[in-house]
Amino acid sequence: MCGIIGCTGRETETLDVLLHGLDTLEYRGYDSAGVALANGTVEVCKREGEIDRLRAAVDPAMDGPVGIGHTRWSTHGPPTDENAHPHTDCTGDVAVVHNGIIENYDELKAELTAAGHEFESDTDTEVVPHLVEDALADGLSRDEAFRSAVARIEGSYALAAVFAGSEAILATREGSPLVVGVGDDAAYLASDVPAFLEYTDRVVYLDDGEFARLESGSWTVTDAEGRLLEKSISQVEWDAEETAKSGYDHYMLKEIHEQPRALRKCLRGRVDELTGTVDVEALEGLTAESVQFVACGTSYHAALYGAQRLQAAGVPAQAFLASEYATAPAPVSEGTLVVGVTQSGETADTLAALRRAQARGVETLAMTNVVGSTAARDCDRTLLIRAGPEIGVAATKTFSSQVVACNLLSATLADRGDSREIVQALRDLPGQIQEVLDSSRAEAVAERFVDSDGYFFIGRGHQHPVALEGALKMKEITYKHAEGFPAGELKHGPLALVTARTPVFAIVTGTDEEATKTVGNVKEVEARDAPVVAVTDGASTVDRYADAVLELPETEPCVAPVLANVQLQLVAYHVANKLGRSIDKPRNLAKSVTVE
Structure with a gap:
């Protein structure tokens, strides 16, 4: 929930990059939006409502070499101009955007208020720039002050900050996604790849507890103590056209019509209709005495289907709502496989359920759409559904791809003797969906x-x-x-x-x-x-x-x-x-x- 975009190194194009990124991220949150650009000072513009209201309010001359933007889905305080991100400190020299929830913000806010800080919003986020302000006043550097503030907060978060007089973006994450985009002369930051995909397809995925510093096309990642970390650059297979409406009135309608293509990609190289076999590299050698699916929303419905397919194939299987499993997990034994079904790979309840399973020593599999997502990195195995980017909030093509992926999993774990017929039906499915769409x-x-x-x-x-x-x-x-x-x-x-x-x-x-x-x-x-x-x-x-x-x-x-x-x-x-x-x-x- 909520979307973050950041850019440094584009000089006079920063505002355009931020607004484009916010447009792309609007599916993540859309009750308010804002931007902050830093040069000698920090300029902020933010508005309640959809991004068009921000675009109408922002001064086109507002620019600088570095900036951050945010589109919000409310958790603390109603949608208002004051509650929109970015939030600043008392001096206006620090601006912060935040996804997630700061659980101890009441305590921190009371402490800061008693020390003379003035707050302008109802949000939990606003404590962060004030904590940074205090640390700066104590003589810490910007990087040290940012780390000091982060060390004091509890909860889940993705945070990014800019400072007056600096061309750097400082960022970190804990339980909420952040990805760095690596350009030739610029660096980008976002909560999701499509926000900067028009500018670069080279990405670095941050893990929990890691800190990123982006400045004029350079980037570094360190741990909580400031030690430099080696991070690999990945190439994103999506292209910018896949995140456009392509003439459809709505993304949802486009994505419904993309289902034949999505399923072909899900099946490609994984089924052989001549032999009636399924061969998925990610599932090679996988065995399970029983399977537990954990998921939320639409993914839970795919999980219910997956459990039925495995049961029919003679493999004991159950589907659980991840939010329930995380606090009251089902009994497991040696040979239990826990499958997290999550389109984004970042669903908090599903990640919590998977981590609960891992703590009990069982094997985990992420069934997800996003390469490099937290679920994909944390689980023992990953089965990508290959649906491509899905922008509409209501899941469509990802559900169909999850259902097909469940069939691939079922065929891998059990052989009922009807695999040839099932494989043929799966290969026919994209064409039959097109027939439904056409008629x-x-x-x-x-x-x-x-x-x-x-x-x-x-x-x-x-x-x-x-x-x-x-x-x-x-x-x-x-x-x-x-x-x-x-x-x-x-x-x-x-x-x-x-x-x-x-x-x-x-x-x-x-x-x-x-x-x-x-x-x-x-x-x-x-x-x-x-x-x-x-x-x-x-x-x-x-x-x-x-x-x-x-x-x-x-x-x-x-x-x-x-x-x-x-x-x-x-x-x-x-x-x-x-x-x-x-x-x-x-x-x-x-x-x-x-x-x-």
Whole structure:
């Protein structure tokens, strides 16, 4: 949550770089934004609201050789100009931006106030520049003062500071991501690579407890005691075009349409349809007696699916909400594998759950989209889902890629004898998704039901996680009430909420027992006058009882959920669009949740 951008060495272009970076990072936080540029003095401009308000307020002549910027997702204090970052000390010579939470800020603020410091905001962040100010007054250098301030704070943070009379950015992290961008004559800092990808694709990932100093194209990384560290430079495979809208009205719609490409990348070099085998280098030699998935939000729904796939293959598996597992982990034994499913690789609850597992001596695997993320660096193994950058807050293509990656993991850990059919279905999946995208009637369904009081989503087996995910997408971007249930659970309580103004989306594929029983549940809904939208491959009789049908190509039962999910993504998108919602930046939400 929240986005940081910094630049030094670009001379008169610093402000442009900061504003561009903030535009790119707006998915991380968008209730206020600000910049600070340093030359002989520090100039700050910040505004409540989206970045366009900052852009309108900032003086184009405001520039300098070094600067930092921030886009905020509120944790302390409401969105106001005063609470926006950057924050400064009493002298105005130190400016700081911060992601995360400072847990002992009340104590520090009381101490600083008693010493005569004046505060202008409700934020926890503002204690940092005042701590730096005190350390400078004691005769410490800027680097020493910054370290001294950081040593006094507790919590999770990514911090960056600039100073009057200096062209350096000082930065550190603890539990919140920071990455250095290495240019030929400039250096960059950001909480996520896309912020500076237009300028350089060479990056250095900071680890917890490390400090970076950036100045006019040079950079160094040290530990908490100031000892120089050797850090390798990585090359980012994404390009700047992948983070643009490319003619789509919203990033979310673009990313829904990118799913065929994303899945091809996820599968490339990992499956052989001629032999029906899966060979993933990152999983070579991996064995497990049991598997525990930990995840949050959309990733948790992918984890539920992954657990089902492994259970069906004869491997004991469970999915846990990471926030619960971190405080009350399930029992483990020798041979337990804990898999953290996290799009960003920076989700605080998932990282906490993985660290709890590591402390108990079990092997960990990160299933993530981001090379060099904290999860990827901390876990014993990493299975990259290769979805490419996802800017929209509501996850779409990353869910599909996670589901496919779960199939790769399942095929690696167990052999059910049907791998050839599954591999072929996975190879066909990108083309079938394109077929859904080209022919979907989701917009017409959205038009018909846009004024509904609420929405229900039901499915059995592998379709249950998709029912949950369909409801989550509807909630996230339309702000409408939506719930997902195992189809058989409707009659155990939720049926009391079903009315003529609550459409039920029923996911039914194939003709097996699950499909037959779900058709029976649809009849229960129909008998209570609720409209039914069938998401189906047409193999069952469900369309006879449906008011509308969203069609799916026929495929293997374990792969069909991905196709059903694409239809539900499109429905949620079109309902939100017709309601005029902020689709890419839904209220109160942020893309990367780096606080517990």
